[in-house]
Structures are given as C-alpha cells and as structure tokens.
Amino acid sequence: MTDETYAEAAEAPQLSDAPLSMDELAKVIARDIPEGSFVNLGIGQPTKIADHLPAELGVILHTENGMLGMGRKAEGDEVDADLTNAGKVPVVETPGCSYFHHADSFAMMRGGHLDVCVLGAFQVAHTGDLANWSTGKPGDIPAVGGAMDLAIGAKDVFVMMSLFAKNGEAKLVEACTMPLTGVGCVSRVYTDHAVFDLGPDGATVRETYGITLAELRERVAVELH
Amino acid sequence: MAKTSILETADEAVAGIEDGSTVLVGxxxxxxxxxxxxDALIRQGAKDLTIVAxxxxxxxxGLAALLKAGRVRKVLCSFxxxxxxxxxxxxxxxxxxxxxxxxxxxxxERMRAAGAGIGAFFxxxxVGTPLVEGKEQRTIDGRDYVLEYPIKGDYALIAAHTADRLGNLVYRKTARNFGPVMATAATTTIAQVSNVVPTGELDPEAVVTPSIYVDRVVQVEARHYTVQGAR
Incomplete structure (x- = not known):
C-alpha cells in the first residue's frame, strides 16, 4: 500500500489472519527500506531483513565495526576472521564496499548520513523513547555497544520486536520503565501483530496482523490513533 | 621524536609497560x-591496568587471557x-x-579527541539515558548535547596487517576498527603486524596510520580466531 492509501484509509487494515513470524516481519520491513538507501541493521532479529533486500534495490548496508557494502554471512572457505559484522559473525564483501575506522564509522552515524537503522527493543514508548540496552535488573552486566549512537544517528530509526513480552504485556508503552537508550528517537515500530508510526502525538497504527484494531486497543495500554 | 623501532619479539615490544598504566587495546x-x-604483556607482568577496548x-x-591472569583493575568498554x-x-x-x-x-570519538588535541566535545x-548522569549538558540550536572528555592511553596495543620500516601501517578489512584511533591516542603506540616491508613499498595513498603515531612494531605470525557462538 502507498502512503496515500494509508492516509485515506478510515482505519488501519488487518492484513493477515495470523501474527507474523519474525521472517515474515523482516520481509515487511524490507519492503519499506527505500531504494538506494544506506542502512544499518542491528544485531539479532534485524539482520534477517538483509535476506529480503534484493540486490537491484541498491541498498548499502553499514556495519558499525567499519564497513559500508557489507554482504551476507560467510560460508565455509569464505570465513575470514578479519571480516565480521557487528554481531562478530563472519560476512563477505560486496562490490564497491569500503572500510574505515571506528571514529569514522560513528561519525557517519552521528552525523546523520545513514538513512535507516533497524534495532531490536525491550520497550518503546509511544512518543518514540527507546529502551533496548539494559533490563535494569540488579546483577545484569550492562552492555550498550553502538545502540545509543545508532538511536540518535540515523534519519529514521525503526524498531523490530514482538509486540508482547512473555508475560503478555505490550512492549509499546506509555513510558519506558527500563533504562533508556534514546529519547524520542524511534519513528516506526514493526511488530508481529501491528506496525505503528510514532511521533510527538503518540502512536498511529498502520496495519495489523492476526488481530483486529479493537483487540489491539484492548491489549496495548497506550492510546492508538 | 624517536623514530619507530622495529623489534624482533613481542616481549621487547611491550617492555617497560608500568603497573597502573592505561592501555588501549584494539x-x-x-x-x-x-x-x-x-600474551607478551602477561609474561611481562604489569598489573593494576586500566584497559580501554x-x-x-x-x-x-587475547584480552580475556589478560583478565584471567588478574592484571586488570578496570575496563572501559562498550560491550x-x-x-x-x-x-x-x-x-x-x-x-x-x-x-x-x-x-x-x-x-x-573520545580517543580521537585525545589524539587530536581536543579538550572536550559536545x-x-x-542524552536522557542513565549513562550521562552527572555530566554537563548544553542545548545548541535546539538539540541537547553532553560534554564528553578525551580518553588518553599511556600505551596502545594494536594489530595491523602490514608496516613499513618507518612504521606506516595498513590494516585488513574490519580488523581495522579501533586501531587507527588508538594509535593517535596513546603516549606509546605498539603495533603487531603480519608483514614488515621495506620503506617505500606501501602505497602512500593507502597508508591508514602514518608513522608519526607509531612507536614500536613487531612482526608476528598471524593468528586468527572467530567469536564462538556469534549469531
């Protein structure tokens, strides 16, 4: 659907009977990555999105450990310990790729040169606050990596996550209870049950999967436009 | 300043690292x-180290072995x-x-600032996270910033791919990462490399770390490990 169709729709459409698998969700996100854009895919689930970006789309992947034009995961003899992604998984080059040091890599990010980054999340507030680096539980070892730099750096920060935690509570919340990664930084949240646009006025549902808008409003404790 | 020393062994390369030093590790x-x-630093015995990595x-x-040997007091790291x-x-x-x-x-960037003579930067x-508690903040053109100070090392231990005999360095693929920045940010920068070539053989256009930043170089047999269980 085009943005105009979304704008004209009376309410967000339900696009499938069942919630999406994480692979299906990756495909939905890939659909929304603009042609020719520079994109950073966070460690974990977001890396799946790369599998759904056809080469002809010309999307160039950035990895914060110093590369543009990162290719797929390396197999067998392709494995080179000197060439990994941000999750330390060996990957391959693509034609036209480039290497640079860490300060340049993060200057690229912080300087607003990346078009999109997709991050996982523990919680997202309906105003775009992100919590994805620490559960805040005592005894947990804090580890932030590049998450805070990415959150404030890319032009568009998308989140990819399951909508509900294991205890059934929605991870899209009024205000994050876990330690923040960034304030007001997330513009869109892709989940297995629905896609949300976030802004200063709160969350707007774009589409739902395996749940009606009415059911979604019952299970998510924030106002949904 | 003294020209870069090309040393025969890693043990010579890490000689003199004092207890209590701040060591940047690539x-x-x-x-x-x-x-x-x-490994040479473990043999050398320096303790009470602050490691930035x-x-x-x-x-x-590597670093895990140094920690296991009980030589490290504090680690500054992202992950x-x-x-x-x-x-x-x-x-x-x-x-x-x-x-x-x-x-x-x-x-x-804090190491880059140290190497570039920047006193601090916004x-x-x-911003808005627990990691900036107690730090000075300023709003510039409507955006909030935090004042960050340089991180300077007494020593940097880095790995590069090739050095020439002057100490110019080139790296290999994403193994470059923090090396070039750390090389600028330490009083003494020590590089292990897989190859040392005669001066003049590196393409000047391709040199990543110019020799001015490099104090000691040692050639070693390349060892490669990948992170087990990474996904």
Missing amino acids: GFGLAGMPFDLI NNAGNGEV PRQVDSYVFDELYRAGEIELEVVPQGNLA CPTA
Whole structure:
C-alpha cells in the first residue's frame, strides 16, 4: 500500500489472519527500506531483513565495526576472521564496499548520513523513547555497544520486536520503565501483530496482523490513533 | 621524536609497560585483537591496568587471557557481555574488576579527541539515558548535547596487517576498527603486524596510520580466531 492509501484509509487494515513470524516481519520491513538507501541493521532479529533486500534495490548496508557494502554471512572457505559484522559473525564483501575506522564509522552515524537503522527493543514508548540496552535488573552486566549512537544517528530509526513480552504485556508503552537508550528517537515500530508510526502525538497504527484494531486497543495500554 | 623501532619479539615490544598504566587495546571481538602483544604483556607482568577496548574479552585468548591472569583493575568498554565473555563475567560478578560502560561511538570519538588535541566535545549520544548522569549538558540550536572528555592511553596495543620500516601501517578489512584511533591516542603506540616491508613499498595513498603515531612494531605470525557462538 502507498502512503496515500494509508492516509485515506478510515482505519488501519488487518492484513493477515495470523501474527507474523519474525521472517515474515523482516520481509515487511524490507519492503519499506527505500531504494538506494544506506542502512544499518542491528544485531539479532534485524539482520534477517538483509535476506529480503534484493540486490537491484541498491541498498548499502553499514556495519558499525567499519564497513559500508557489507554482504551476507560467510560460508565455509569464505570465513575470514578479519571480516565480521557487528554481531562478530563472519560476512563477505560486496562490490564497491569500503572500510574505515571506528571514529569514522560513528561519525557517519552521528552525523546523520545513514538513512535507516533497524534495532531490536525491550520497550518503546509511544512518543518514540527507546529502551533496548539494559533490563535494569540488579546483577545484569550492562552492555550498550553502538545502540545509543545508532538511536540518535540515523534519519529514521525503526524498531523490530514482538509486540508482547512473555508475560503478555505490550512492549509499546506509555513510558519506558527500563533504562533508556534514546529519547524520542524511534519513528516506526514493526511488530508481529501491528506496525505503528510514532511521533510527538503518540502512536498511529498502520496495519495489523492476526488481530483486529479493537483487540489491539484492548491489549496495548497506550492510546492508538 | 624517536623514530619507530622495529623489534624482533613481542616481549621487547611491550617492555617497560608500568603497573597502573592505561592501555588501549584494539579489536572488535577478536578481529584486530593484538594477541601476541597481550600474551607478551602477561609474561611481562604489569598489573593494576586500566584497559580501554570495545569488548571485555572473548573465550580465553587475547584480552580475556589478560583478565584471567588478574592484571586488570578496570575496563572501559562498550560491550562487555557477549556469548563467550565468561572470564570477564565471573570477575565482574565477584566484584574483582571495575567496569565503565561507554557508548561505542563515544569510546572512539573520545580517543580521537585525545589524539587530536581536543579538550572536550559536545555529543548528542546518550542524552536522557542513565549513562550521562552527572555530566554537563548544553542545548545548541535546539538539540541537547553532553560534554564528553578525551580518553588518553599511556600505551596502545594494536594489530595491523602490514608496516613499513618507518612504521606506516595498513590494516585488513574490519580488523581495522579501533586501531587507527588508538594509535593517535596513546603516549606509546605498539603495533603487531603480519608483514614488515621495506620503506617505500606501501602505497602512500593507502597508508591508514602514518608513522608519526607509531612507536614500536613487531612482526608476528598471524593468528586468527572467530567469536564462538556469534549469531
């Protein structure tokens, strides 16, 4: 659907009977990555999105450990310990790729040169606050990596996550209870049950999967436009 | 300043590192980790070290081996907790090591600032998060920033691919990571390389770290490890 169709729709459409698998969700996100854009895919689930970006789309992947034009995961003899992604998984080059040091890599990010980054999340507030680096539980070892730099750096920060935690509570919340990664930084949240646009006025549902808008409003404790 | 020394052994390369030094250690996970320099540092015996690195060790090689040997008082890093960081995890849980978590881009930029003579800089990263508590903030053109100070090392231990005899360095693929920035930020920069070539053989257009930043070079047999369990 085009943005105009979304704008004209009376309410967000339900696009499938069942919630999406994480692979299906990756495909939905890939659909929304603009042609020719520079994109950073966070460690974990977001890396799946790369599998759904056809080469002809010309999307160039950035990895914060110093590369543009990162290719797929390396197999067998392709494995080179000197060439990994941000999750330390060996990957391959693509034609036209480039290497640079860490300060340049993060200057690229912080300087607003990346078009999109997709991050996982523990919680997202309906105003775009992100919590994805620490559960805040005592005894947990804090580890932030590049998450805070990415959150404030890319032009568009998308989140990819399951909508509900294991205890059934929605991870899209009024205000994050876990330690923040960034304030007001997330513009869109892709989940297995629905896609949300976030802004200063709160969350707007774009589409739902395996749940009606009415059911979604019952299970998510924030106002949904 | 003295010209770069090309040394025969890693032990000579790490000679003189004092107890209590701040040591910048290159590498992202195990890519670009200066294994031989770290092993030599363990033999050398310096203790009570403050280590600045992206991670806090993987498996039991490199930085993890230094931690396991009990030589490290404090680690400044962005991402200590990984699938194979059990050496650090145990020390941390036992209260035997201090940890300061720094966002990865700030870690790099704070070292860049140290090497570039910048007194401090305003950075938008981490505004509104627990990591900026107590730090000076300023709003510039409507955006909030945090004042970040340089991180300077007494020593940098880095791995590069090739050096010439002047100490110019080139790196290989993503093993470059923190090396070039750390090389600028330490009083004494020590590089292990896989090859030393005669001066004049490196393409000047391709030199990443100019020799001015490099104090000691040692050629070692390249060792490669990948992070086990990474996904």
